[in-house]
Structure formats: structure tokens, C-alpha cells
Amino acid sequence: MSGSTAQDNPNQPSRTPSFSWDRARAQLTDLGKGRINLAYEALDRHMDGPTADRTALRFLTRDSLVAEAISYRALNDRANRFANVLATLGVRPGERVYGLSQRIPDLYAAFFGAIKHGCVFTPLFPAFGPEPIRQRVEIGEPAVLVTTERLYRRKVADWVQGVPCLREVLLIGGVDEAPPGTRDAGTLMDEVSPDYATRPMDAGAPVLLHFTSGTTGTPKGALHVHEAVITHHVTGQYALDLRPGDVYWCTADPGWVTGTSYGMIAPLTNGTTLVVDEAEFDAERWYRILQDQAVSVWYTAPTAIRMLMRQGPELARAHDLSALRFLASVGEPLNPEAVHWGREVIGLPFHDNWWQTETGGIMIANRPDLAIRPGSMGQPIPGIEAAVARQGEDGIELIEEPDQTGELVLKKGWPSMFRGYLHQEERYRKCFDDDWYLTGDLARRDADGYFWFIGRTDDVIKSAGHLIGPFEVESALLEHPAVAEAGVIGVPDEVAGETVKAFVTLKPGHTADKALQKSLLGLARQRLGPAVAPRQIEFRDELPRTRSGKIMRRLLRARELGLPEGDLSTLEGGSNE
Ligand code: ATP
Ligand code: MG
DSSP, rough: OOOOOSSSSSTTGGGGGGOOHHHHHSSSSOSSTTOOOHHHHTTTGGTTTTTGSSSSEEEEEEEOOOOOOOHHHHHHHHHHHHHHHHHHOOOTOOOEEEEEEEEOOHHHHHHHHHHTTEEEEEEOOOHHHHHHHHHHHHHHOHHHHHHHOOOOIIIIIITGGGOOOOOOEESSSSOOSTTTTTTEEEHHHHHSSSSOOOOOOOOOOOEEEOOOSSSSSOOOEEEEETHHHHHHHHHHHHTTOTTTOEEEEEEETTTHHHHHIIIHHHHHHOEEEEEESSSOOOHHHEEEEEEEEOOEEEEEEEEHHHHHTTOOOOHHTTTTOOTTOEEEEEEOOOOHHHHHIIIISSSOOOEEEEOOOOOOOOOEEOOOTSSSOOOOOOEEEEEEEEEEEEEEEOOOEEEOOOTTEEEEEEEEETTTOOOOBTTTTTHTTTTEEETTEEEEEEEEEEESSSEEEEETTOOOOOETEEEOHHHHHHHHHHHHTTTTEEEEEEEEEETEEEEEEEEEETTTOOOOSHHHHHHHHHHHHHHHHHTTTSEEEEEOOOOOOTTTTTTTHHHHHHHTOOOOOOOOOTBOOOOOO
């Protein structure tokens, strides 16, 4: 295993200056009159070649670490059957199909089957409580809900009568007794043909409706279109280093966009074998999976990495992780400590990358062809133009000089860009200024073109004339050996406007006392200077997090200041079961 992957890939795109989205789009299979289908690229396209008999998915159930293997051909057949079931039931292209299920094989078949049939798919987190599910159903008005018998009884049965748009509830994963108003999808799928002519769709026809993580407020429904698949495909290569034959594990749930773009689509368009684990995070289990499945590319999130770090290096070292070639992280800023830890303990550094539900795919990355800068999000992928901007008199002005903080903006025109917020046209319009998409995140670009995350515009702290990004303060605190996780907010202050307050969780074996508090404050002052260092540090057993693993700073702040808590539908452990 080599410590760096920077020089290993002579064919990387940055060395292909001719990259253009139009040329990339030309790789899509023309299904007639320029029409395409996202699912065709992931599945049908492989059917005449050697990939058809390769394992597409390896499923690990909660109770077993022995994988069930499903070939590309078998998955394609199963998806075709699902498409035929939809056709038989009179479901029309353009109608929405919601998925609410644990990570089981037929969720993947339903996903691709619905898309083959031209429907718009929306994945929901199975851990959502009944209320967030009902809300999202009311907003998106699906014609079909695909779920399991257990989830239906626990989370849907009580309110489903009041939702007339929902014509079909299809149960996957085996059914003991189908409740009234539902059908056993497995039986229906067995009865129909495994052949289905995947429907040709306009490149700009909707294919996915994704709700955002709700970190900053009520989740928004972002709409994506069929041609997004070309972004998934190329970023799978350019940012995650996916190659045919890789064993790839994406730990994100399909309930949020990483779990579909990179936990379903990109791995299959690229001909890899995708590992899917039904269970939740467990350090020992995760190392076992990396080892036993001989995972070569691993895509995970900072929260998970920090939880592994919390366990100490021994557990990692007790496993053979030598099959790994590339590690990547997304969702939140990756603290430099975590990058170094990867290098020291796993033998490979983590490559942080940045994107949003709205961008549909990875936009900025510590790409395989670049040297990593720990703490940075990396550089734009080929075809993406990113810049830092400030608000001027008439709209935004791009900041040319390096190392200035401003809003991160992206030039419009990449295929996986969202095409609307469902029912919120005005809000969508406000995301753009002429040719530029405004991300709502603050960043700076250094002289070499690397981007550094400062914070969300909503989270940034203004203290005595300084603009303080929580990430910078959190990263400094994480350098202390006792700190497992930190969440930083601004609290009002008469003199400074705001001052910094940090909430900290500790690694096992450390005591939350005055001495530790003092030592943390000392470290922060030394690292950040007194103007930026926290004034207060409070110890917590845990920090509030979204289901996609992001620290909810707005909730820390609301609770601290006694403000309304806002939308908590995506809070982990919040409206659970
Ligand atoms: P909402 O928009 O509902 O408040 P959200 O922004 O968390 O929720 P997502 O689209 O899931 O919803 O997350 C995208 C955001 O996550 C980015 O705008 C950014 O703030 C953060 N993010 C993602 N990856 C990174 C990263 N590598 N470094 C820093 N921040 C990141
Ligand atoms: Mg957002």
C-alpha cells in the first residue's frame, strides 16, 4: 500500500485539458432522438459485455457478515421486473415513486426499475419517524410508496388514509401478511417478465427528488434530471478513483444524496462491485467489512472517521486493511487531524471532497491526481468552475486575489445541477446570480487553487470585526488528545457582537473537569489567537447531529439561546421509531 496516490494515475482528467461536459455527455447511450436514461447507464449498458456477470452488489445483513452477491445481470432483471410491475399497475412516467426501506436488495431494484420506467424516485431515511415521512409525502405527492411490511405498520399505516395521491403501496423484503391497501411487490415481480425496454427520456427530464439534510432549516426538495448520470460517472473516476473491478464501499444511506449518487449510480456506471451493509455504524464491524470484503475504495464521512479515531488505533491495526487503495470523505469539513490519522493508522490519507444535494455530484475534491492539503476541500473537478465571491452593488463580484473569504459560487452548466426546489420557485431563483450558482457556503481559495471551507453563511460567527468559521475552531480543539468531537457557535456579546462558544465531547478515559477546560482554552488561544479562540467550553456526552451525520450547530445555538428549535425532522434520534 502506498502512502500517497498522487502520482499513480497518469490518465486523470486534469491532464486531459480537453475535458468538456458536452464531450462527456456524448458518452451517454442515445436511446433514440438524443434521449437517454440514467438507469440504462448503470445497468442495461453493461448487459452485452463482461460486466454483466460481475457482482454488482454484495449485501451484508444485520446478522451476518457473509455477503449475498448479486450480478449486474440479476440486478438488471430484477429492476426490469419492478418496471414491469409499475407498468402493470398503470403507473405513468413522470409520476413519483418514494422508497422507504432499509438497505435491502429490492430497494436497489425498485430504484433502478422506477427510473427505467421514467418515474421520479425519492429515497427517504428509514429511520425517519412517521411525521417527517408524512410531511415529505405531502410535499412530493408520490403515486407509489415502496416500503417494507414492518416500516409500513410502524410508520405509515396510521396516516396513509389521508393521502389520496398515493395509489400504490408496494412492500419489498418479504411479506408475512400484506396489510389492507398494500401489495407484496416480491410476488408481483416474480409474476412479470424480466425483460423491459428501458424508456428513452429527455436529458432534462426529472429523475430524482432529494430532500436536503435540514442542517440549516426545513429540508428542501431538490430536483435532478437524467443527464446528471454523466456527472456521477465522471466524478466517480475523477474524485473517487473508481475503476472497473474495484470493490467499493459507500457508507452513506440512500436516504441522502451521497447514498444514491455514490452509493448506487456512480459505482454501477463504473463497473465496480458495491458493498452494501444493512447495519448501522459499529467500529469493529466496519473494520471487519473493510478486511473481509477486501474493499479497495472507501467513501465515508467525518463523523464516522472521528468515531473510529475515538476507538483508538489498536482496533484498526488488528485488521488487514491492505486491499484499500483510496479513501474519501464528504458531508462536513474533514479536520486535518483525521487526514493524518488515516495516513498513520490505516496507511492511507482520507481525501476530502465537497458538494451538496443541490450540486448532485462532487464539485471540489482532493483528487487522486493532486497532493492532499489536509483541511482543504481540494480543487474543482474537471468541467467545474468554482470561485469565491462577495456581494457588490449589482450582484456578486468574483474575488480574484487569493486567501480572501467569500461565498463559494459555481458556474452553471454541469449536468447534475439541480433544476428546482419543489414548490419553491422563488427560493430556487435566489440561488443564482446570472451564470453563477450561490452555494450558501463560505470558502477561501489559496494561491495554488485549493479551496478551504470556512462555514455555512448561517453558521459563521462575527466577533469584534473578525469573521470566524466554526470549522477552524473545531479543528484546533480536535488537536487535543482528549477531544472526540467539537461543535462551535456564536453567542451574543455586548462588546464583541458575538463570542465563540464550543461544545466538546471527549474520548474514553478523559474526565470533563476544570483542568481539561483550561488546557483546551490554552490550546485554542495558542493555535487561533485570543480573538478567535472560544471564550467558553462546555462538555457534552454527545452533539446533536443530522441523520446524514452533520453537527447541527443551529440547534446547539437555539438551545443555548432559548430560541425556537426549528425543523427537527432530520435530527438523529429525534423523531425516531
Ligand atoms: P440544508 O441545506 O437542508 O440545511 P445541508 O446543507 O446539510 O442541509 P446537504 O446538501 O446534505 O444538506 O449538505 C451539503 C452541505 O454540507 C454543504 O453545503 C456544506 O455546508 C456541507 N459539506 C459537504 N461536504 C463538505 C466538505 N467536504 N467540507 C465542508 N462542508 C461540507
Ligand atoms: Mg444546504
